[in-house]
Amino acid sequence: MTETPAVDVLIIGSGAAGLTAALRLPTHLKVTLLSKGAINSGSTPWAQGGIAAALGGIEDVEQHVHDTCRAGSDLPDVTVVRRVVASGARQIDWLRSLGMPFSSEDAPGETGTEQLHLTREGGHGTRRVAHAADHTGRTLVETLLETVYTRPNITLLEHQLAVDLITTHRLGLNDQPNRCVGAYVLDLKSDHVHTLRAGHVILATGGAAKAYLYTTNPDSSTGDGIAMGWRAGCRVANMEFMQFHPTCLFEPRAKSFLISEAVRGEGGVLLLPDGTRFMPGYHPDAELAPRDVVARAIDSEMKRTGADCVYLDISFKGKAFIEQHFPMIHARCLQYGYDMTRQPLPVVPAAHYTCGGIVVDEHGCTDIAGLYAIGETSHTGLHGANRLASNSLLECLVYGEAAAADIAQRHETDKSKTQPFPVIPDWDDSQVTDPDEAVIVSHNWDELRRAMWDYVGIVRTTKRLERAAHRIALLRREIQDYYAHFRVSNNLIELRNLVEVADLIVKSALARRESRGLHFTRDFPERNPELAHINTICNPQSQRPPSATKEVENQVRSSL
Incomplete structure (x- = not known):
């Protein structure tokens, strides 16, 4: 007796990459999308800065390629970088067609110019970061979800934690190439592990910064997709490159609240406790140097001086400017007693982004047939030894689209094949007991x-x-x-x-x-x-x- 796949595509992860893939898939395919927490949880809503996109033509594309490779210390794959960067303008147009409310150059109270406001972040040679004030990630997820909710072919399941991937080799079918055919998933509300069968599986679970004691990431960033892919037999690359964001609010109650790179992009400066500026002594671009340079500089100065933190100051820009450009950061800092319109903010580095991950090709395909990895879970060759600011959301959009296109093509090709879907046994916990010492x-x-x-x-x-x-x-x-x-x-x-x-x-x-x-x-x-x-x-x-x-x-x- 054989079983048919319950769904055409199983997407594990509900951030920008997973939601993009779901929307880019043909509507005749049956899609199930899992979220470990609420559907709008995960790392994407925490992204403040924006989406790096070369909107100024071929010269801007080449400059964006140059900036990405320079930030990545010559390790990025130039072919990959150029392909991703060249599609930036198209991805922004797609998001605008979905109703994404990017910040514009309109003066307060005016509308109609349709000119996006672009900000500049560390490592970029010019302004090219499209954003929605200082809550781009949250707005992006809200925009994508609004469209997902209109698609009857997409089923959203919340509070579902994948335990492991199911492959044909795991099932003992070693006489054929290894293929992913589903996943065992723990329902966090019922504590029951159930089996999800799928023709194609996409890992979009984000990164692994929670491996560190201090991180800008939500509690869910535990490297689930990378670990599952590794156990299933996928190669993993460049895991030594964990990016530390230079500026997290130094406030225990805030749980390492991120202060966006855009604050420095709009003129913010880093100061020692005595008010001395130090970044010009470390890099010609000073506060706009790549993140690895800034994070190491802060770490060095804290160790040299014995200080618990350094300070980020943009108060000289004035209250109106700060409230317009950084409304969420300003409001959040006020909750903890810091008014960035009047005083510098205490900041420290914290683990932020996983530049390595599961090795994939230009379609997001892994070493295992039927298994894809996109977003922070993957290693595409884009980031190299250090991610350029705001390239992450762009990568999610590009590879979400690429994986969806590849799956759609393979689905049409495979329709004529009659190979039966393997029988998958249910999760067996008959040999284990409830934990005695949690x-x-x-x-x-x-x-x-x-x-x-x-x-x-x-x-x-x-x-x-x-x-x-x-x-x-x-x-x-x-x-x-x-x-x-x-x-x-x-x-x-x-x-x-x-x-x-x-x-x-x-x-x-x-x-x-x-x-x-x-x-x-x-x-x-x-x-x-x-x-x-x-x-x-x-x-x-x-x-x-x-x-x-x-x-x-x-x-x-x-x-x-």
């Missing part, structure tokens, strides 16, 4: 994130990384033993994923014996020219450690 999970969660912050942070050494590797190995064994004996829960699943991702980050960092972009190690403080354009590839099919070498990279390229 404190073990919470303790391991805290220990893992502290170890990553202390040993695998902004500035690294081989000795620190080796210490982290040792601790993570111990934690992995404890967590796997716990997972094998007790029923799954939200915290256990996320911890299992985080420790997998943390292990990949540390192994990748040890493999890259140079300093490049976001990866800075005191043992190899200089950039190695021979490693330009060379990615660090982790291959689950190989027992060898990851390597950042030309030989490995050439093998990878030939296999794609």
